Every structure is written in C-alpha cells, then in structure tokens.
Amino acid sequence: xxxxxxxxxxxPPHILRHLSDSARGDLKERIQQSMLLSHGLRVRRNTFAExxxxxxxxxxxxxxVYDAQNMENVHGVVVRSxxxxxxxxxxxxxxxxxxxxTYDFYHQVFARNSIDNxxxxxxxxVHYGDGFDNAFWDGREMVYGxxxxxxxxxxxxxLDVIAHELTHGVxxxxxxxxxxxxxxxxxESMSDVFGSLxxxxxxxxxxxxxxxxxxxxxxxxxxxxxxxxxxxxxGTAYDDxxxxxxxxQPAHMRDYEDMTQDNGGVHINSGIPNRAFYLAATKIDPNxxxxxxxxxxxxxxxxxxxNTNSTFQDCANATYLTAGEQFGQNGAEQQAVASAWSDVxxxxxxxxxxxxxxxxxxxxxxPPASKSKxxxxxxxxxxxxxxxxxxxxxMKPKRRK
Amino acid sequence: MRIVYEKSGGFAGLRPAxxxxxxxxxxxxxxxxxxRLLDAARFFDLPAKIDQPQMRDAFQxxxxxxxxxxxHAVSITGEPQDPALKExxxxxxxxxx
Numbered sequence: 331x332x333x334x335x336x337x338x339x340x341x342p343p344h345i346l347r348h349l350s351d352s353a354r355g356d357l358k359e360r361i362q363q364s365m366l367l368s369h370g371l372r373v374r375r376n377t378f379a380e381x382x383x384x385x386x387x388x389x390x391x392x393x394x395v396y397d398a399q400n401m402e403n404v405h406g407v408v409v410r411s412x413x414x415x416x417x418x419x420x421x422x423x424x425x426x427x428x429x430x431x432t433y434d435f436y437h438q439v440f441a442r443n444s445i446d447n448x449x450x451x452x453x454x455x456v457h458y459g460d461g462f463d464n465a466f467w468d469g470r471e472m473v474y475g476x477x478x479x480x481x482x483x484x485x486x487x488x489l490d491v492i493a494h495e496l497t498h499g500v501x502x503x504x505x506x507x508x509x510x511x512x513x514x515x516x517x518e519s520m521s522d523v524f525g526s527l528x529x530x531x532x533x534x535x536x537x538x539x540x541x542x543x544x545x546x547x548x549x550x551x552x553x554x555x556x557x558x559x560x561x562x563x564x565g566t567a568y569d570d571x572x573x574x575x576x577x578x579q580p581a582h583m584r585d586y587e588d589m590t591q592d593n594g595g596v597h598i599n600s601g602i603p604n605r606a607f608y609l610a611a612t613k614i615d616p617n618x619x620x621x622x623x624x625x626x627x628x629x630x631x632x633x634x635x636x637n638t639n640s641t642f643q644d645c646a647n648a649t650y651l652t653a654g655e656q657f658g659q660n661g662a663e664q665q666a667v668a669s670a671w672s673d674v675x676x677x678x679x680x681x682x683x684x685x686x687x688x689x690x691x692x693x694x695x696x697p698p699a700s701k702s703k704x705x706x707x708x709x710x711x712x713x714x715x716x717x718x719x720x721x722x723x724x725m726k727p728k729r730r731k
Numbered sequence: 732m733r734i735v736y737e738k739s740g741g742f743a744g745l746r747p748a749x750x751x752x753x754x755x756x757x758x759x760x761x762x763x764x765x766x767r768l769l770d771a772a773r774f775f776d777l778p779a780k781i782d783q784p785q786m787r788d789a790f791q792x793x794x795x796x797x798x799x800x801x802x803h804a805v806s807i808t809g810e811p812q813d814p815a816l817k818e819x820x821x822x823x824x825x826x827x828x
Contacts, residue, residue: 402810464741469785491742498787509787517787558743574746589747591737592791597744
C-alpha cells in the first residue's frame with residue numbers, strides 16, 4: 331500500500347479518521363494540525379480528502395510550491411511552504427506570490443476562503459516537464475511548465491494565468507461546468523474572467539484602464555502578439571505562424587465553432603462569454619472596478635445558478651437574473667448585462683413571474699459524468715438556498731450556428 | 732498506412748494543429764518504428780476516448796490510423812499514462828509529415 335499513489339501513515343488512515351471524528355474541540359484540532367503539519371514528506375491531497383480533512387480550514391492561506399525538477403510528474407520536492415522567505419528561484423516565488431494574490435482577491439472581494447471556501451491548501455508545481463508549453467489544473471493542484479523559450483516564456487509570469495488555473499478549482503467546487511462544448515467554454519471563460527479580475531484588483535485598475543488580456547507576458551521575445559487572449563477583442567491577441575496563425579477566438583455567436591478538437595473548442599468559443607463579461611463591466615461603469623459589480627454578478631451566477639450542463643444562453647439568463655437581484659430589477663446594471671449579451675448575439679430570456687428558489691439548479695439534461703473522483707459536494711460550503719428569485723421560462727436551447 | 736495526428740487545447744488554446752502521415756512516404760526506419768509503437772500500445776484495442784476527467788487546460792491529442800484493413804481513432808486528454816502510447820505520441824509529434 332506504499333506505492334506512489336498512496337501515502338503511508340504510521341497510523342492507518344481509518345484510525346486517524348476515527349480519532350479525528352471522535353475527538354472534540356482542541357484535541358480534534360491538534361490531531362488534524364499534526365497530521366497536516368508534521369509531514370516533511372510529500373503529502374497527497376487525495377489522502378486528506380479520503381480522511382475528510384481537505385476541507386478543514388487550518389489557517390486562512392496555506393501555500394506549498396513543489397519543484398518537479400523538469401520531470402513530468404506532479405510529485406516534486408517541496409521548495410517553499412507558507413511563511414517561508416523567498417528563495418533564489420523566481421519561478422517558485424511567482425507561483426507562491428500569485429497564489430497568495432489570488433487567494434486574497436477571492437477572500438477580500440467575495441469573502442471566499444480558498445478553492446473550496448474552506449481553506450483548501452493551494453499547491454503549485456513548477457518546472458514541470460522539459461520546456462513544457464502549458465499550465466494546467468489536474469484536479470488537485472496547479473501545474474506550470476517553463477515554456478520552450480522560443481515561443482512561450484514560463485507560465486508563472488502572469489497573475490491572470492495563475493488565477494485562471496486556481497479558478498478551475500473554484501468552478502469544480504461550484505457549478506462544476508462539464509468540460510466540453512458550451513459548458514466547457516463557460517468553464518474556460520470563468521477562469522479568464524476571474525483571472526483578469528484578480529490582476530485588475532491587484533493593480534487597482536478601473537475597467538477602462540485594464541488591458542483585459544490573458545497571458546500578456548507569455549509570448550517569447552520576437553513573437554507577433556500581445557497575449558494569448560483578449561477579452562475585449564477576442565481574435566486579435568496574436569498573429570504568428572509559430573502559433574498556427576491568428577488568434578482563433580470568436581467574439582460573437584455567429585462565429586461559434588463546432589469542433590471535435592479542444593473538447594469542442596472550449597478555449598476557442600470562450601471568446602464569446604469573455605467579451606460579454608468585458609462589455610457588461612464597461613457598460614456598467616468604465617470608471618469603476620470591474621470586480622465590484624460585474625464581477626459580483628458573475629461570481630454569484632457561478633456559485634448559485636449554473637450547473638454541469640449550462641449553456642451560454644443559461645449563463646446569459648442567469649447573469650441577468652442575478653444582476654436584477656443584486657442591483658435592482660430593471661436597473662442600469664441589469665440592462666447593461668442584457669445589452670452585453672445581446673452584443674455577442676445572445677438575447678436574454680426575460681423572466682415572466684413565478685417564484686423559484688435561486689439555489690435550485692436546472693436538472694441535468696443528461697446524467698453527469700462519473701463523480702467518483704470529484705470532491706464531495708457535502709464537503710463544499712454550499713450556500714443556503716434561501717434567496718428567492720423570479721423564475722425564468724423553460725430554456726429553449728438555441729441552435730448554435 | 733495513413734495516420735492523422737492532431738494536437739489542440741492547452742492553456743493557450745491555439746488553432747488545432749493537424750499532421751497527416753502516409754507511412755509510404757516516410758523513411759523505412761520511421762515507418763517501422765511507427766508500426767512497432769502502434770503494436771506496443773495495442774492501438775486498435777484502445778478505447779475511443781482516454782480521459783482524465785479532472786484535468787483542465789491539458790492538451791488534447793487525436794490520433795487516427797487507417798491501415799486499409801482497419802481503422803481506429805483515439806482521443807487522449809493530457810500526456811498518455813501508458814508508456815508505449817506516450818512514446819507513440821511523441822514520435823508522431825516529432826516526425827516530419
């Protein structure tokens with residue numbers, strides 16, 4: 331039982347769990363603290379999940395950076411833990427600092443305590459692979475490649491990239507948008523939205539002053555482009571043969587691309603909801619901070635109204651309802667949201683009148699994918715479904731393109 | 732034998748790259764190596780989709796093979812875990828079509 335996939339405890343996990351469950355107050359906390367803190371070895375988060383401890387807040391912010399040492403595995407060595415001083419490796423410090431900034435952004439703006447809203451550890455793996463041109467979320471941790479240096483720089487350079495990856499964790503604990511087609515493009519868009527907002531918040535930029543770019547530092551010197559994506563003008567971020575040509579993102583539903591690659595174009599079609607968010611933020615108030623109103627509407631939508639199978643239309647309707655609920659029915663904010671979606675080719679379905687609780691999500695149109703490895707919803711800080719919203723009519727799935 | 736290799740997705744989400752390979756046009760060494768790797772990976776017995784459901788921003792690799800007698804296509808999320816399939820993917824990535 332001591333292979334790489336499982337952690338070995340001197341005391342078997344079921345006994346520790348029993349100890350932890352049966353202990354009270356201070357003792358319980360001490361058992362959990364000692365389990366969480368006493369390991370010099372590489373600790374696997376899934377083991378904590380099995381023990382029901384992953385969701386136990388053990389402090390507000392708990393970062394660890396691992397160095398994969400250019401191997402392709404996420405079992406690196408610990409190089410910087412929470413509270414440690416900066417080290418000589420800028421990649422490590424970038425991952426550490428940006429994870430902290432993203433945590434602070436979610437905490438201060440949305441009162442969210444980490445990925446699961448219960449103080450989940452923020453683990454980052456750097457120097458993954460050899461010149462690896464990617465960053466990803468593997469379900470437990472954020473993983474960053476160094477880039478090949480010719481096309482891409484290292485993936486830790488931009489706060490919005492790191493907040494993008496961390497937001498994939500947030501989404502998994504909330505709407506859990508399925509990663510294909512429109513729900514997948516919404517999943518991607520949410521990561522770009524909160525990625526960009528984390529950067530804007532850190533820089534204290536107004537909607538008008540923000541660059542609305544994703545990955546502005548990632549393209550290596552000599553590449554023809556400003557960034558990997560532009561939320562303000564999808565499709566214009568780069569044009570370089572080394573990147574396969576021009577930025578392929580559509581900015582409007584008429585250019586939506588049905589495709590088999592990229593899980594149905596999740597990184598392509600996200601341009602449409604990305605632009606809707608940018609437009610909503612700038613229509614609400616170009617001189618305001620985007621996270622204060624548009625960001626709040628999108629956050630509330632992600633955490634209370636969307637589900638695994640939500641479409642662009644569902645998201646448009648949900649942000650419209652949320653805007654009315656948060657800032658007043660028919661107010662400037664709600665009108666701005668409707669106008670933003672309309673500009674990208676999606677007209678919101680205006681609600682008619684009946685009342686349903688906002689916390690009740692639409693039943694899934696098809697069975698959700700296997701949940702066996704997913705974080706248990708019971709371990710997640712679900713909000714009480716107490717708020718009441720106007721109902722919307724049954725959704726008419728619109729044929730895309 | 733014709734092989735189509737596609738790479739898409741990743742954080743960057745670039746326009747999908749597609750490579751069409753005709754083994755008759757390859758050097759004998761490359762053609763032999765590809766056949767060996769397809770056998771080692773038991774390519775024709777693989778499921779159509781090899782997913783890692785919790786992964787986000789991983790690359791997606793689509794590999795389809797047509798021998799004339801047999802056709803099969805596999806879509807893979809992230810770097811394959813199976814060593815032979817991983818080697819096959821890397822060979823396809825490197826090979827000049």
